[in-house]
Amino acid sequence: MPKLPEELTLPKDYVADSPPAVPxxxxxxxxxxxxxDAPSGIEVFLLRRVVGMAFAGGMTAFPGGGLDRRDADTSVAWAGPEPAWWARQFGCEPEMARALVCAAVRETFEEAGVLLAGPDGDxxxxxxxxxxxxRAALVGRQVSLAQFLAEEGLVLRAxxxxxxxxxxxxxxxxxxHDTRFFVAALPEGQRADGVTTEAEDVEWNTPADALTAWREGRRGxxxxxxxxxxxxAEHASVASALTADRQxxxxxxxxxxxxxxxxAVLPGDPRYDAAPGHVDARPGDRIER
Incomplete structure (x- = not known):
């Protein structure tokens, strides 16, 4: 794991002056x-979150968001690794793993217009x-992912x-947030549009150039x-990233x-154990929004 640079600081309003009495x-x-894949190398899709948002306003991030209770709907037509496989990868229960994959597909469609689904598993x-x-109905919570896929005869491509x-x-x-990160290739024929009220602007950029933009103060x-x-940035192609052995x-x-x-300091940093107010993660499988 690369080491976080000293120049990477948190926004002053990102952390409360005093940690909550109860985390x-x-x-x-x-x-x-x-x-x-692009001529310049692997590219990632980035959104700059709207300034003033309750969480990470103004920051550059990837598409994503919290679970909807309905993401746990087991009626979703599913192709690919079963929830039990995903549960082993993320160290959670299969029910939570299913909901996380559904949330990943839903949020990517809502925020980027990219739909990881098809008429069948192939x-x-x-x-x-x-x-x-x-898509608008999903954003407005008028329909669930399961309803949308069923109405359109689509299968979720896990x-x-x-x-x-x-x-x-x-x-x-x-x-x-307890956030599980996924990677996915942009499907052929689709485009990421970033048509979402949560983003001020979007771009495709190489990881190296995105880090340069941060270093120069153009991206948070x-x-x-x-x-x-x-x-x-260590991967030369999408295929390399998708086949990386991740523990x-x-x-x-x-x-x-x-x-x-x-x-922010990470495990392995000498300052980590001395940092106050830390509690270890506790396993939990509640789904709420």
Whole structure:
């Protein structure tokens, strides 16, 4: 794992002045890193979150969000690794694993217009503009993912996703997420549009160039995004990233204050054990929104 740079600091309003007396229970979430091959190398799809959002406003991130209760619907037509396989990758119960994969597919469609589904387990839809009304209905919670797929005769393609990481927001923070990161290739014939009220702008960029934009102050990155980009920068192609051997465990940064700046430190950093207010992750399979 690359080492977080000292220049990577947290926004001043990101951490409460005093940690909550009772740590906030992290909300289960899913994030999908969309990838494509380009002449300049592997590229990732990035959104700059709207300034003023309750969580990570103004930061550059990947599509994703919290679980909807209906993501646990077992009626979803499914192709690819079974929930039990995903459960082993992320260290959770199969029911939670199923909901996480469904949330990953739903959020990617809602925020990027990319749909990881097809008429059967061997195909994937092309142009997704025909599903614009359904996409809006998903965003408005008027339909569930299971309803949308059933109405359109589509099968969720779990095999188009790969597990990448699991980050948990530090205990000091008032809004916490237990986020499972997935990677997926942009399906042929589809385009990521970023038509979402949660993003100010979107772009495809190489991981190296995205990190340069952060270093030059043109993009704000939180530690999970920075780390994911740094790891992907080591891959020359989408195929390389999708076949990477990933051993996933929960990464729970701790927060340290260094004068006027706030930093996140990771296990292995000498400051980690000395950081105050930390509690270890507790297994939990509640699905809430």
């Amino acid at each position: 906030v229970t992290p909300k289960d979430s899913a994030t999908v890193v969309l990838l494509r 195909s994937v839809v092309g142009d997704t503009s025909r599903y614009a009304e359904s 095999d188009l996703l790969r597990p990448w990481a699991n980050w948990v927001t530090p205990v000091d923070e008032p809004r916490r 990155l939180l530690p999970p995004t920075w780390m994911t980009l740094a790891e992907l 996933i465990s929960k990464i729970i940064p701790r927060v340290v204050r260094d004068g006027s700046v706030i930093r």
